[in-house]
Each structure stands twice: as C-alpha cells, then as structure tokens.
Amino acid sequence: MHQVVIAVTVFALVFAAELPDKTAIAGLILGARYRPSWVLAGVSAAFAMHVALAVAIGSLLALLPHRPLEAIVASLFIFGAFALLRGRHEEPADDRETEPSFWRVAGTGFAVVAVAEFGDLTQLVTANLAAHYQSPFAVGVGALAALVSVAALAIFGGRALLRVIPVSWLTRAAAVAMVVMAGFSLAGAIRG
Numbered sequence: 001m002h003q004v005v006i007a008v009t010v011f012a013l014v015f016a017a018e019l020p021d022k023t024a025i026a027g028l029i030l031g032a033r034y035r036p037s038w039v040l041a042g043v044s045a046a047f048a049m050h051v052a053l054a055v056a057i058g059s060l061l062a063l064l065p066h067r068p069l070e071a072i073v074a075s076l077f078i079f080g081a082f083a084l085l086r087g088r089h090e091e092p093a094d095d096r097e098t099e100p101s102f103w104r105v106a107g108t109g110f111a112v113v114a115v116a117e118f119g120d121l122t123q124l125v126t127a128n129l130a131a132h133y134q135s136p137f138a139v140g141v142g143a144l145a146a147l148v149s150v151a152a153l154a155i156f157g158g159r160a161l162l163r164v165i166p167v168s169w170l171t172r173a174a175a176v177a178m179v180v181m182a183g184f185s186l187a188g189a190i191r192g
C-alpha cells in the first residue's frame with residue numbers, strides 16, 4: 001500500500017508541474033497539427049526514457065547521507081518552484097498541414113520531448129522524489145503516468161482546458177506544491 005501512496009503523490013506533483021510546461025504546449029501544438037494518437041505514441045516513448053533517467057539519478061542521490069540529501073532535495077524543489085513562476089507560457093497558434101506517416105509524427109513527438117525534457121523541471125522533480133522516497137518503481141510509475149496523462153490532455157483536449165483554467169493558475173498551483181515539498185524536505189534535513 002505504501003508504494004501506491006508514493007505513486008499517487010508523485011503523480012499529483014509531476015502532473016501539476018507538467019501542465020503549464022513547454023512540452024505540454026508542444027503536445028497541444030503537435031496534436032492540433034497531426035493525428036493525436038500518433039503524437040502521443042512518440043511523446044510517451046520520450047517521457048519513458050526521461051523518467052528512467054531521472055529515477056536512476058534520484059536513486060544515486062539517495063546514497064547520500066539523510067540530512068545533506070534532504071537539504072539538496074529542498075533546494076531543488078525551491079529552484080523548481082522559482083523556475084515555474086519565471087517561465088512564460090503562451091497559447092499556441094492553430095495551423096494544420098497535411099498529415100505525414102506514423103513514424104514521422106511519432107518521431108517528431110519523441111524528438112521534441114526528448115530534447116525539451118533534458119534537465120526540465122519535471123525531470124528534476126522526478127529525480128528528487130526518487131531520492132526522497134527511495135522507491136524507484138513507485139516514483140517511476142507515478143511520474144510516467146502523470147507525464148503521459150498531461151500529454152494526452154494537451155494533445156486531445158488542451159485547447160478546451162486552457163479555456164477553462166488559466167495557465168497562470170496551474171503554474172502557481174504547481175509552484176506552491178513544490179514549495180510545500182521543499183518545506184517537508186527541509187524539515188527532514190533539520191530533524192535528521
């Protein structure tokens with residue numbers, strides 16, 4: 001049961017952090033231009049690669065002593081919240097063109113996310129959570145489910161979501177969640 005709680009917690013944090021992210025916007029644009037299921041296939045493969053990398057890095061961080069690790073995790077969460085609040089998120093333009101093959105569309109989705117997510121906030125959050133919880137499988141499942149869910153929302157229904165919930169609200173909610181997680185990590189560092 002503990003693994004399920006970790007996966008759900010990771011899902012919530014990564015989902016909130018990814019919603020206003022550039023890759024969600026890229027997914028929205030690609031989904032508006034190409035067959036959505038093909039875009040989702042490529043984007044999901046790229047997210048799987050990034051989650052595996054982030055969980056591996058986080059697992060290595062977990063080898064550090066508890067107090068320094070919690071201090072590092074807290075500072076990275078604060079950095080993530082700051083990065084979220086400073087980022088700009090604009091609505092994409094709507095332009096359709098002739099649909100290319102599955103491999104070209106999926107490859108484009110994969111390439112965009114693979115490049116955009118290196119060192120991205122959600123990759124850092126995933127690494128931090130893997131280090132914090134020391135449960136790579138649960139963190140990986142929660143993070144991948146969140147990233148693919150946001151991509152699916154963006155690709156299949158992003159325009160409707162942005163009409164209902166302003167991007168600025170989503171950004172602020174994700175930043176607040178990261179500050180709260182930073183507080184928990186900092187408390188853990190102080191308490192030992």
